[in-house]
Amino acid sequence: MALKVTKFGGSSVSQASQFRKVKEIVEADPDRRYVVVSAPGKRCSNDSKITDLLYLLDAHRQYHVDASNVYKLIRDRFVEIRDTLGLKQPIEKELDTMYASLSSMSEMEIVSRGEYFCAKLMAEYLGFPFVDAADVIRINHDKSIDWEATRARLKAIMNEHDHFVFPGFYGTAANGKIMVFSRGGGDVTGAILANIMEADIYENWTDVSGFLMADPRIVRNPQPITHITYSELRELSYMGASVLHEDAVFPAQENNIPIHILNTNRPQDAGTIIQETSLVPRKYPITGLAGKPGFLSIYIYKKHMSNEVGYMRKVLSVLERYNVSIEHIPSGIDSFTVLVNGAEVEDSLYEILHEIKRQVAPDEIKVQDHIALVSTVGKSMSHQPGNAGRLFEALGREHINIVMIAQDSNEINITVGVSEKDLSRTIEVIYNEFVVD
Template identity: 80%
Template structure:
């Protein structure tokens, strides 16, 4: 038997019709014994998420504004689910009690109720026991997980229940107060349970069928990514390609528990399996590519810079003083370039440049704006001689100028900087070079042996 932790996101529990899909999915596989749910999400594009409405409810409370209209919207959503599915849980009474006690509740407790009430309704609908996250997950004051306390409580609960429904997004602080995670924290809850339960797989059900090799708004009908490593996911997510809360990766990565991204609305789709150590068949020499605009470069040149110890450090210290993160640092013998996000420097750019001049007296200091970064990612690239050459040649054929090149020592990622106006064309060009049928090259990429159960 395969042990699964199964998490359903907000779109999967947005209304009664989605609850029915969840029930079909859970009951179709007896291995799906531990179910985590988010608060109901949007039913349509102009709709509101329950969590957003709860934050709005709290804002009304804080500013002593009548919140009845917001509360009525929240209550109507939960009542629709209850009545349509003919459930008995008295969600109306509990919501009314919440509203009556609103002034005495913290923001964390108020916004956590979306997951709480959703899990209560889902537990009854599935015929599963309800286990409250506040009774299990312990959170330190810095919002890190108290693993020892959480493990002890979950192990105790599992002596009582061999299956349950569990609300995501929150836990209890060591001083007994509800604490919520960052938005999307239901993913974190699922990965915590998977880690402690030692699950064979963590299923994450959402409204997309996993990851695609490129943004479908840029590349028409991009190929799906059926398998990806955590390292590759990290690279692509950093450039904006993500359907999973970033912090949800770490609890399962440690144990090499695979995450399976699946679509509640298309449950038969293959989805994407995320796992670090396994044997992966690669249909293409790259795993995916992603890009985003909004960067600029600060170019620093000084004659005989290489002979001056600490020169680069002094420049980086200036950027640190202004709280600026550095994306990449391409360098030469007597020059280097700091690539930074435009929004981090635009309000104080002239002050930063002045501080750099004072600190290191460069012979030349200039800024190039309107840069987009495009990352081509794939563990298999290190086994493919000439990958960088093919990429640069393809861009050259299209007349796309490269303003920056960066490649890590593991050769998992080649990042190029281009003019923002060339962002879409760059992604299309690289995709066509490596993913078109004429370039198919099946590769096997083997990593360290898996400690968890491989789904491949």
């Protein structure tokens, strides 16, 4: 028997009808014995996620504003799920106790209750034991996982239960207080369990059938990605093509556990399998592409720069002091360009430029803003000569000006910088070059 950790996102548990789909999915495969759930998400476009309502509840608490209307929305959502499914969980009592205790609760504890109450209801509905993440997941103050403590607690739980429902998103610190991950952290919880349990597969059920080769808002009916490596996923996710919380990759990758992205509303779809090695042949030389606007470049020129030891380091240290992350550094003999996120220097750009001039006295310094980055990703590219040439030739034919080029040393990623106004067209051109027959 295989061991599967199965995680259901907020859209998969948003209401009673979604709970029924979850039950059908779990009961369809006896290997799905360990279930992780998020807090209920939106039921429709103008609805609210339970976690958002809990953050709002906490804001009312902090500013001493009456929160009864917000609390009623939260309470009604859970009670409606309970009553529609005919469950017996006396959830009103715990919810009312929480509301009465708001003044003594931390923000993290309040916002974690969406997953907590959802898991309680799901456990009864599936007939599984409920295991509280607060009793298992140990989180250090820097938000990293205390793997030793978490492993010991989870192994003990597994000795007691061969199946359970587990709330995602939170754990406890060494002092016993609730701590939460960043939004979407339920994905991370599932990956932690999969790692420690040495699962055969980690299923992540959401409201899309896996990853697509390009943004469907830009490319009409893009091809699905059936298989992708962890490293390819990281490259695409960084540029915004995200279905999975990026921190969920590492615990699974460490034990080479495949992550299977699946659609709760269309369980028959193949989805996307994420693993480092795959025997499935690739139809196209690229795996996918994604783009993101909002970047800015600082070009620095200095005669005989190559003879000045530490010149680039001095420039980068200025950006470090202003807490600015570096995206790319294309360089020449006497010049280099630092590409940064424009939002990170929005309030400090002139101070940064002044400090660079003071520190290294460049002969020329120029700033170009409104740059978009487009990453073309594919492990197959490194084995097929000429792909970079095809990409640049295709953009040239369409008169798209490239302001920056960067290629990963493993040759799985070619990133180009273009004007923001050319972002969508760049993605279309590259997609049509490599994917459309």
